[in-house]
Amino acid sequence: MLKAGAAWFQADVPGPGLAFHGDLDDPALVLAHAVLQERLRQRARHQEGLSHEVGGARVHTGAGQGEYTLCLDAREGQEQRVAELLWQEALRMASAGVTEEELAEELAGFREVWLDPRSTSSELGEAAACLLLGLDYQDAPTRLEALAKVTPEQAGQAFTTALLVVPCHVEVELRRLDGTSLTQEICSTTRVFPPDVRVFKPPLFKRTVSSAARAARLGVGRSGLWCCDADDDVHHVPFDEVVGVEMRGTGRVVFGSRGCFIPVVPELWAKIGPAVAAIDAAVPEALRYETSGLLPGRGD
Structure with missing residues (x-):
């Protein structure tokens, strides 16, 4: 756990x-989380x-897989220390x-919440999400039965890797269990495009009025x-x-x-049809999703 894949x-x-x-x-992952x-x-x-606040969530990313997240707020100026505490724990x-006691306490908490009649709306939402995502819905008693079988050893070894995120102004120096430094993941940048890529430019109007667009x-x-930015850095996102x-x-x-992320949208680039076709051909459909209709500016 938390060895080669951690960053x-x-x-x-x-x-x-x-x-x-x-x-x-x-x-085991549910209880460890x-x-x-x-x-x-x-x-x-x-x-x-x-x-003050410690929040947790599970985010579906396709084919039954997802991300278990933990997020903490921090008193002003204490972000680095909170990040260190997060990693230490x-x-x-x-x-x-x-411990057995910790598992029993969390199991009791899940039982209290999931079997409460007031959780009916949440259970309906869970069932609806499973239907939309093509997953098998398990009712609360079935989930509780599975949790009750988890051993301390299984829960303790449930996480195989981890990604720590900190605010942009925070620097940390942390280590893995084996004593090696926790590496920083950064966007891959270079100064040149490979010779075999197809190049797209911003729309003509933007290039006329903006030196950065040119x-x-x-x-x-x-x-x-x-993608070449205003500082002439070339950001790279491999399809894999x-x-x-x-x-x-x-x-x-x-x-x-x-x-790193690269927007391939008509507001920024002209004649992007071939670029979009290349993305759709290279990226599995399970990783593609529609923009939320709840985003600001998208109408009622």
Whole structure:
């Protein structure tokens, strides 16, 4: 757990967070996620008074897989310390595991919530989400039965990798269990486009009125996307590192696993039909999703 695949990166986030990839229906992961959330609440909030809120969520990413996330707020100027606490608690779980008492406490909490008659609306939402995503819905008694079978050893080894995210102004120096440095994931940049890419430019009007637009270029090749920004850095997202593609009408926004994203939309680039076709051909359909209709500016 938390060895070769672990890393950290900076992003425009309000506070530190941690993401674990895994099977959303794995009962060991469900309990480990809950135990870690409670440990962080006790340490960051009650013991050290650095954080008020500890939030957890599960996000579906396709084919039964998803991300288990933990997010903490932090008192002003304490973001680095909160990130360190978050990582320390993750390592403590990896090395020492969880206890029978912790599992029993979380199981009791799930039982109280899931069997409460007031949770009917939440259960209907869970069933509807499973139907929309093509997943098998399990009712509350079935899920509780699976949780009750989880051992401390299974829960303690449930997370195999982790990605720590910190606000853009925060730097951390952390280590994995084996003592090696926790590497920073950064967007892959270069100064040149490969010779075999197809190049796209911004619309003519934008190039007429903006020097930045005149310098901007989008490159699409068999292995991925390249984008030249205003500083002449060329950002690269390989197709085999794509974690999501947001479909915005005739355009696409491509998100890479290193925190970089490249918008391929008609507002920024002219005649993008071939670029969009290349993205759709290279990225599995399970990673493509429609833009939410609830976003501001999209009408009622």
